[in-house]
Amino acid sequence: MVKIDRINLSNEGYTKFFSPxxxxxxETLWDMGDMTTSQITENTNIPLSSVAGTLDRLVKAGYVDxxxxxxxxxxxxxxxxxxSRGDVACDxxxxxxxxxxxxxxxxxxxNFSKYKxxx
Amino acid sequence: xxxIQHISDEVGCYINCIQSSSLTWVILMLIALAxxxxxxxxxxxxxxxxxxIFASGQVLIISAVWLSFTTMTCxxxxxxxxxxxxxxxxxxxxxxxxxxxxxxxxxxxxxxPITELIGxxxxxxxxxxxxxxxxxxxxxxxxxxxxxxxxxxxxxLLEMLNDDELRAVLAHESWHIxxxxxxxxxxxxxxxxxxxxxxxxxxxxxxxxxxxxxITGRGALDSARxxxxxxxxxxxxx
Ligand SMILES: [Zn+2]
Numbered sequence: 001m002v003k004i005d006r007i008n009l010s011n012e013g014y015t016k017f018f019s020p021x022x023x024x025x026x027e028t029l030w031d032m033g034d035m036t037t038s039q040i041t042e043n044t045n046i047p048l049s050s051v052a053g054t055l056d057r058l059v060k061a062g063y064v065d066x067x068x069x070x071x072x073x074x075x076x077x078x079x080x081x082x083x084s085r086g087d088v089a090c091d092x093x094x095x096x097x098x099x100x101x102x103x104x105x106x107x108x109x110x111n112f113s114k115y116k117x118x119x
Numbered sequence: 120x121x122x123i124q125h126i127s128d129e130v131g132c133y134i135n136c137i138q139s140s141s142l143t144w145v146i147l148m149l150i151a152l153a154x155x156x157x158x159x160x161x162x163x164x165x166x167x168x169x170x171x172i173f174a175s176g177q178v179l180i181i182s183a184v185w186l187s188f189t190t191m192t193c194x195x196x197x198x199x200x201x202x203x204x205x206x207x208x209x210x211x212x213x214x215x216x217x218x219x220x221x222x223x224x225x226x227x228x229x230x231x232p233i234t235e236l237i238g239x240x241x242x243x244x245x246x247x248x249x250x251x252x253x254x255x256x257x258x259x260x261x262x263x264x265x266x267x268x269x270x271x272x273x274x275x276l277l278e279m280l281n282d283d284e285l286r287a288v289l290a291h292e293s294w295h296i297x298x299x300x301x302x303x304x305x306x307x308x309x310x311x312x313x314x315x316x317x318x319x320x321x322x323x324x325x326x327x328x329x330x331x332x333x334i335t336g337r338g339a340l341d342s343a344r345x346x347x348x349x350x351x352x353x354x355x356x357x
Pocket of ligand 1: 291
């Protein structure tokens with residue numbers, strides 16, 4: 001889950017902020033929209049035993065929402081991401097910048113302004 | 120007088136009392152019989168017999184202890200008082216806890232009546248054991264357990280099992296509810312003899328499984344087991 005103390009800058013993509021399984025699930029939900037548990041296990045190729053606990057955690061942390069449905073007698077979860085890729089990027093950026101400004105103050109802000117010309 | 124001196128005096132008095140009692144040979148016989156039962160327990164495989172033999176052994180031990188108490192006339196019986204308080208305390212907890220534990224779980228898990236989701240499961244359980252309520256709770260991890268007079272199923276379990284497999288799990292949990300009282304007495308015996316309370320668990324699980332198989336057939340039970348515990352088929356689980 002996205003926690004400042006768990007950010008690992010040497011990892012690729014969203015695994016900088018999420019665990020590999022978390023980020024695989026998030027990427028799949030962002031790419032393909034609402035999904036059932038079995039669709040998630042099929043698309044990510046991760047066994048249910050690993051997916052189930054991760055989904056519980058993602059729901060608890062508020063990155064994913066789910067509904068319980070009964071379709072023709074079969075109970076199932078339907079999962080949906082609560083925020084877009086962009087929103088999560090924004091959230092992560094804010095948290096990282098907050099911690100940098102808390103630590104370095106003026107100096108951090110001076111350095112951020114350099115990036116404006118780079119982009 | 121130092122504490123150690125005091126304790127050794129007390130224990131010495133206990134030994135004296137037992138040795139001089141006319142009941143000594145009865146106490147020794149009870150202990151010998153209990154040891155015989157515990158040895159027999161190791162060689163029996165039928166779960167019903169195993170439980171009966173082990174519980175009988177525990178009862179004999181407790182009888183021997185109780186008989187020893189009655190022969191004692193020591194001034195200070197500190198250890199015996201402590202044991203009596205411990206027994207009463209655990210007995211109180213064992214009687215009180217099951218009555219409130221399911222209510223605690225309903226609140227803690229934010230569980231809802233299963234009739235809101237799949238009505239037939241409640242009906243199925245009521246046909247097996249009256250006055251039991253079935254609840255579901257929000258978790259993708261497949262889980263089922265019984266507490267007090269309630270059965271709890273996670274949504275993850277409902278997602279995973281087909282109707283036959285779900286019936287097998289419900290029958291298994293219903294057996295636990297039917298035998299709640301007996302299970303509590305087994306736990307009480309274990310607490311009083313300082314053996315672990317989980318010692319009879321494999322036997323109880325086997326009996327619950329056998330009951331489930333008699334209701335739904337072995338096939339449904341085995342395929343439910345295979346889905347719930349794919350990594351290890353030999354260990355039995357709640
Ligand atoms: Zn069980």
